[in-house]
Amino acid sequence: QAKNAGKNQYQAFDKLSAIKQNRKLKLVNQLHHAIANNEFSLVYQPIVRLVDGVTVGSEALLRWTNPDNEAIGPDEFIPIAEHSGQIIDIGNWVLQQACEQCKAWHEAGATHHAMAINVSSHQLKDQHFAQRLEDILARLSLPAECIHVEVTENIAIMEEQACVTSLYRLSELGVQLLLDDFGTGYSCLSYLKNLPFDVLKIDKSFMPANNTIATTIIAMGHELDMEVVAEGIETDICYAMLQKLNCQYGQGYLFQKPVPASEFDIYKHYKCSDPEAVE
Ligand code: C2E
Ligand code: MG
Ligand code: MG
Numbered sequence: 001q002a003k004n005a006g007k008n009q010y011q012a013f014d015k016l017s018a019i020k021q022n023r024k025l026k027l028v029n030q031l032h033h034a035i036a037n038n039e040f041s042l043v044y045q046p047i048v049r050l051v052d053g054v055t056v057g058s059e060a061l062l063r064w065t066n067p068d069n070e071a072i073g074p075d076e077f078i079p080i081a082e083h084s085g086q087i088i089d090i091g092n093w094v095l096q097q098a099c100e101q102c103k104a105w106h107e108a109g110a111t112h113h114a115m116a117i118n119v120s121s122h123q124l125k126d127q128h129f130a131q132r133l134e135d136i137l138a139r140l141s142l143p144a145e146c147i148h149v150e151v152t153e154n155i156a157i158m159e160e161q162a163c164v165t166s167l168y169r170l171s172e173l174g175v176q177l178l179l180d181d182f183g184t185g186y187s188c189l190s191y192l193k194n195l196p197f198d199v200l201k202i203d204k205s206f207m208p209a210n211n212t213i214a215t216t217i218i219a220m221g222h223e224l225d226m227e228v229v230a231e232g233i234e235t236d237i238c239y240a241m242l243q244k245l246n247c248q249y250g251q252g253y254l255f256q257k258p259v260p261a262s263e264f265d266i267y268k269h270y271k272c273s274d275p276e277a278v279e
């Protein structure tokens with residue numbers, strides 16, 4: 001009896017992993033045509049200066065609707081594209097689109113709007129990455145300071161020389177470097193000393209901000225002269241807490257969900273509606 005149950009479980013597991021494998025293969029095949037078929041789009045979420053609620057920039061987030069009309073989340077397809085190597089072409093598309101949008105907003109009057117772009121560590125291994133960004137900026141005559149590159153920590157890759165070289169080239173260009181999802185990986189604190197990161201981005205899993213980890217990361221950022229952005233702000237209480245901890249910037253559903261460029265308000269102020277919430 002027990003032996004049979006084990007066998008059935010094993011077969012069920014086997015079947016499940018086969019289904020997952022099939023889905024991955026399908027997505028890899030579909031991703032090959034996604035750029036040409038115009039299946040990608042970017043949505044933008046405001047980055048808010050917490051002290052006064054001013055929109056100082058946005059984060060570009062990739063969206064994909066596949067030919068089956070399914071919306072596939074980046075958490076599912078980015079790792080697949082990294083594994084297949086498709087992340088290079090996809091990442092270049094994102095870079096181009098996000099820089100063009102930043103330029104358009106500058107021309108519309110938000111001349112200091114900063115565009116945060118997620119870049120996979122696999123893209124940083126590509127020796128041409130920094131040059132490509134430099135070319136795009138030159139073509140658009142967009143100042144490098146307006147581009148914020150967000151990299152999620154990945155020890156194995158970030159220790160590779162090619163990756164380190166790209167980070168330094170970007171930093172020399174004047175691009176701001178953000179360490180995304182800080183605290184979720186096997187954070188190696190020597191990154192902060194040895195790599196040219198300017199900003200720490202606290203992962204949303206550490207919100208609300210009365211959490212010891214968020215508090216510690218903010219204090220550490222201050223100590224290291226790095227600015228800190230909090231992601232995943234969903235409540236006024238959380239906003240007020242972060243303000244009290246002198247966290248400089250934040251983003252989250254409390255302010256605005258990611259929206260298409262046409263729905264984005266570059267001038268919006270997001271005041272804390274209940275600044276006494278923490279008292
Ligand atoms: P991320 O860079 O950490 O982005 C933040 C994620 O949190 C986004 O999910 C955003 O929609 C979500 N979010 C924002 N505010 C809130 C909030 O208040 N509450 C909650 N629960 N979530 C919030 P999204 O758009 O699904 O992206 C997931 C991840 O996919 C990103 O995490 C990033 O690592 C990756 N990604 C997205 N776009 C790109 C891209 O163009 N290139 C690369 N390489 N990765 C991307
Ligand atoms: Mg990010
Ligand atoms: Mg993040």
Ligand code: MG
Nearest residue numbers: 181203204231
């Ligand atoms: Mg995150």
